[in-house]
Amino acid sequence: MESVKALAEPTAHQLDLSKISVRELNQFLHHELPKSGLHHVEILHPNGMHNLAVGVDADVEINIRGHAGYFIGGMNKQARITVHGSVGWSVAENIMSGTVRVKGNASECAGASGHGGLVVIEGNASSRCGISMKGCDIVVGGSVGHVSAFMAQAGRLVVCGDAGPGLGDSLYEAVLYVRGKIHSLGADAQEEPLQAEDIAALGELLQQAGFDANPREFKRIGSARRLYHWNSEHQGEY
Amino acid sequence: MCGIIGLLMKNKSDQPSLGRLMTPMFDCMAERGPDSAGLAVFEPPVGAGLRRFNLFIPDRKYDWNALLKNFQTQTGATGQMTALENHAVLVSSIEPAAMKNWLAECDPSPHLLSVGRHIDIYKDEGHPSDIARRYHFRELAGSHCVGHTRMATESAVTPEHAHPFTAGEDFCLVHNGSLSNPYMLRRKLEAQGLHFETDNDTEAACRFIEWRMQQGETLDQALHTAFQELDGFYTLLIATNDQMTLVRDAFACKPAVVAETDQYVAISSEFRSLAHLPGVENANIFEPLPEVIYSWKV
Incomplete structure (x- = not known):
């Protein structure tokens, strides 16, 4: 229904990749779209x-409208992008603002190094989801693969399903919320008590992402900050 | 980079379409590996006591008929040959060891690409789409095939270094990634009397896995051993006469996507090379997990 309505809307401008190249598409979106008044x-x-x-x-x-490949919606600012299908590696990489939503599944590195904005994966996200995220929010309806939120610096990763091995390894100041099972936490990631402000923020984020989940069911994972400073006792390990 | 593809037809009636459905997958993955390419296709077996020997020689004007005549007079074995430019399939009752000995005496000596009752292998240097056209990939029929488009990173670009690699009979492997301990594996296998044809890392993985099977392990057991022994990045696609098997390394560093319907199992490095397949929009599409063995029987 949604797609029929969208296609019927008079202001919807159609760009057909069976007729134009990816370069032509992106050049239109960069140069002509902002001047066109199209929404x-x-x-x-x-x-x-x-x-x-x-x-x-x-x-x-x-x-x-369909499955897409690598780097979809990368570096996005302002735009609300929805992929009606699944995507390959690095969707919304380095997102700055706006929203990138994937109705299907996402492969590796979803939302990698994102600075701001919201990334929603309605299905599952694969390994390294939110790797090095720097302030964006990522909400995954399903599960995430191994080493998700690796070295994540700021922002929030919300996983409604399970998390794979090594979640939050070498985590900085990003906060992770997981509703399902966590296979294992990575180095320096720890479970922390879910506070009232977590529940409020998480509720808002879930609503924004369009998921009907109870924020009280989530676990909060943060950084133990043990890797922030050099520890001479561990010198022998290096 | 490199691209890998695999296609297995679940119904016998669809086997004539194998080449027509596979070739666009192969052409698309040329972007991931433009320097050389290869394909293994598994066909109905040749008669009892016979084997298919796939031969390659760089010279596209090579006189294969003269080779066949010499083969028959010098070995006394029967042989039927289908040749195209630099590639030939010789179907014969000769034993593989005797075949290798005879080939070593030829001057110039053709490269033995594969041995088996089902397998044919085509591989060469050059753009994958040119190779596909030259060997009429669109017309190939069979139960399953695996292909590779190569962007060389660790050894020379030659026809011999292109994938698929073979070992034993009706066994081949394509690889996206790079191994960091191929020489260790190689030294171990050479001590067991195995012979290597190139310095390519994938050949080490191929011979290692097949050697474990020669030692009595199943393919699954051999792959579990390989998970312990292979160091590096890999998505491996292996084909034997009756199955196609896919594995990724513990970190899942190299991509793979599977699309399965009632009609076929299609595997590629990227979804875009599967987008043309019939019914793909309703296929079960998934990404294989690290160190999980995915196998499909013919």
Whole structure:
């Protein structure tokens, strides 16, 4: 229903990747779109192609109708991008603001090094989800793979399902919330008490992401900050 | 980088379509590996007591008929040959060891690409799409195939260094990644009397796994041993006469995606090379987990 409505909207501008190249698509989104007054773009026939809607900086809704490849919505600013399918590696890499939503699953490194904005994966995200995130929020409806939130510096990763091995290894100041099972925590990641402010913030974030989950069911994982400073007692280990 | 592909047809009636469905997968993955490429295809077996010997020689104008005549007079064995430019399939009752000895005496000596009752292998240097056209990949029929497009990082670009690699009979392997201990594996295997044809890291993995099977392990057991012994990054796709098997290293550093329907199992480094397959929009599409063995029987 949603797709029919969106396609029927008079202002929706269609860009068909069976007719134009990825470069032409991105050049339109970078140069012509901000001047066009368009608020809604439909990208058709993505067929697993890489680099779609990368570097967009416009207040616009973008729907990608099908499975897409690597680096979708990378470096996004302002735009609300929805992939109606699954994506390959590094969706929303280095996202600055706006929203990138994936209706299906995401492969490795979803939301990697994101500075701001919101990344929503409605299905599962694979390994290294939120690696080195720097302030964005990532909400995953399913589970995440191994070494997710590795060296995550700021922002929040919310996992409604389970987390794979080595969650939050070498974590800095990002906070992780997991509802399901955690296979194992990485070095320096620890479970911390879920406070009232966590519950309030998590509730807001889940609502924003469109998930009906009880924030009280989540565990909070933060950094033990033991790796922040050199410890001479451990010198022999290096 | 490198690209890998695999396609297994679940129904016998679809086997004639193998090449037509596989070739766009192969062409698409050329972007991940433009320097050389290869494909192994598994066909119905040749008659009892016979084997398919796939031969390669760099010279595209090589006189294969003369080679066949010499083969018949010098070995006394029967032989039927299908040749195309620099590639030939010789079906014969000769034993593999005797075949290798005879080939070593030829001048120039063709490279023995594969031995088995089901397997044919095509591989060469050059752009994968050119190789696919030259060997008429679209027309290939069979139960399953595995292919590779190579972007060399660790050893020379030659036809011999292209994948798939083979060992034993009806066994081949393609690899995306790089191993850091191929020479250790190699020294271990050479001490067991195994012979290597190249200095490629994948050949070490291929011979290691097949050697474990020669020692009595199943492919699954051999792969569990390989998880302990292989150091480095790998997505490996292995094919034998009756199965196709996919594994990734513990860190899952190299990509792979599987699309499965009632009709086929298709594997590729990237989804975009599967996007043309019939019914892929409703396929079970998943990413294989690290150190989990995924096998499909013909």
